[in-house]
């Protein structure tokens with residue numbers, strides 16, 4: 001099939017003002033950027049994009065439907081985020097402009113429920129055509145849950161702007177972000193590890209009563225690719241553990257580094273097939289409530305950053321701990337954004353962090 005192409009006019013008075021931030025965002029998804037006068041080009045592993053600031057047009061090109069949908073989504077999201085004040089109206093024309101199937105959405109069915117520990121439940125979800133979840137470098141998904149108020153939700157479809165169109169509130173599912181702990185495209189399943197935590201919730205509450213045959217929506221993959229490096233410093237609480245474990249099981253064998261995982265108590269330790277030379281340390285809260293223990297951030301900050309070779313810092317935990325580590329890496333150690341990622345996976349007292 002020949003290359004797919006489409007474009008959207010951008011009736012924005014201040015497009016050049018947003019371009020630095022749009023460009024930064026696209027580059028963080030591993031795009032190479034090049035500027036030629038009023039034109040900015042981005043090259044992704046799965047296609048190309050460009051912004052023409054004279055003609056006020058953005059273009060997307062890709063070899064296949066998944067790649068084109070991904071680029072349209074990345075461009076439209078960046079424009080919506082950074083040009084929000086001008087209320088941009090994006091309408092794509094060209095290949096697949098009439099498509100209404102949302103490429104990043106799958107309806108999934110629960111097939112297995114396994115308790116890994118007292119507080120961690122693995123749920124296997126079967127679905128069709130999961131190839132895209134192995135592409136684009138993102139490990140995470142937005143899970144779309146039915147709730148008591150909306151037991152039979154309608155799923156989102158694709159809008160003409162390249163972004164999802166959601167049903168009205170009375171049929172809208174509730175989203176939460178989770179990690180694909182394991183993906184098997186051939187067998188058609190994903191495993192997601194749910195932390196069962198206290199308090200009113202959607203994701204944890206759903207996982208507690210999940211049973212074979214139940215349906216759920218997933219969208220993805222989401223998240224930026226983790227940079228390749230020869231040495232990693234990692235830290236995670238139970239919510240970051242599925243991603244950290246997946247990294248330890250999939251990074252190259254010669255990778256070195258140190259990883260810390262914070263858990264409630266010793267019974268929460270779980271086997272990880274660590275394929276790397278990264279040393280894994282478990283830190284136990286022993287009665288301190290989740291999100292209140294400073295030991296994980298302290299442990300990560302106590303590790304000296306290597307002077308030679310490529311290194312990457314990866315951290316995923318409660319928002320306050322992530323902030324401490326981010327400030328240490330970016331502020332005190334003056335490391336770049338391409339060398340570290342310290343992410344808030346949840347916030348004490350706040351529902352649905354990062355799910356919007």
Ligand SMILES: Cc1cc2nc3c(=O)[nH]c(=O)nc-3n(C[C@H](O)[C@H](O)[C@H](O)COP(=O)(O)OP(=O)(O)OC[C@H]3O[C@@H](n4cnc5c(N)ncnc54)[C@H](O)[C@@H]3O)c2cc1C
Nearest residue numbers: 178179195197201202203204345346347348349350351352
């Ligand atoms: C990129 C990314 C990947 C993630 N991957 C996973 C994953 O694989 N597995 C996983 O379990 N979580 C994961 N999380 C975290 C998960 O999205 C949040 O914990 C989310 O709040 C859970 O939704 P909920 O409906 O259960 O609780 P919410 O309705 O969001 O929150 C209800 C209440 O519970 C509290 N709460 C939320 N999380 C916790 C917690 N961990 N401990 C104690 N109290 C909590 C909230 O502060 C709030 O008061 C991930 C988050 C991100 C951003």
